[in-house]
Amino acid sequence: MRLYDILVTRLLQHYFVSMVGAVKLSRDVEALRSVAMLAGTDHQHWDMLRELLTVYMTPPNALKTILVGPEGDPNSGKGLFGQAGKVQALVFMSRRIDHRVKINNVMTKSTWVIELLEDLGIPDPTDGVVNIGLYSAQSLRNKRLT
Numbered sequence: 001m002r003l004y005d006i007l008v009t010r011l012l013q014h015y016f017v018s019m020v021g022a023v024k025l026s027r028d029v030e031a032l033r034s035v036a037m038l039a040g041t042d043h044q045h046w047d048m049l050r051e052l053l054t055v056y057m058t059p060p061n062a063l064k065t066i067l068v069g070p071e072g073d074p075n076s077g078k079g080l081f082g083q084a085g086k087v088q089a090l091v092f093m094s095r096r097i098d099h100r101v102k103i104n105n106v107m108t109k110s111t112w113v114i115e116l117l118e119d120l121g122i123p124d125p126t127d128g129v130v131n132i133g134l135y136s137a138q139s140l141r142n143k144r145l146t
Contacts, residue, residue, distance in 0.1 A: 003032050004045050004137045012132050016097040022056030029053060045137040048084055055080065055093045060112040063093070064119065074120045087125045088135065090117075094126040 007029070011017070017025060033046035058066050067089055069078025076082065080089040093099065100107045109124070117124055133139065 003036060004049065007032065008049065008135050009132055012091065012095060012130070012135060015095065016099070017056040017095055018097045019057055019059075021097075022053055025056070026050065026053050051080060052084055052089065052092045055089065056096055060098070060110075060116070063112075064116060067093075068120065074122060086122060090122070090125050091130055091135070094124075 011025075029046065029049055033043060033050070036043055036046060054066055055063065064072060065079070067079050068074045068081050069076055071078065074081055074086065084092075098110055099113055101110050102108075113124075
């Protein structure tokens, strides 16, 4: 779990991920998952991370389907919203390199982000403070047990 926690914390605090970078990151996560499999028994958090990485590899026009499923209903319990949770999926999505653009020396959300959030009717959880501790492996395990 420690490898997972370090990776996720660094990813969410310090990095922005491009589509090409997401492919490399996916391979690295798979390698780390394989190493972790040698040391323990509960590895569902790695599987969830692999699913969350799909938000980096998906073009903006197809993100809604990945996030909410084919019906397009954010409350259907399908897609990444159903698997990982709305807030977690949107926080990971916020680390896309194209999530924010620089206009007149000011970083603002991309047009596609604003349209997607309005279409889903969901506020952006990254507008406020994001508690990175909620994304630890132990926190995910506790969520599954309740």
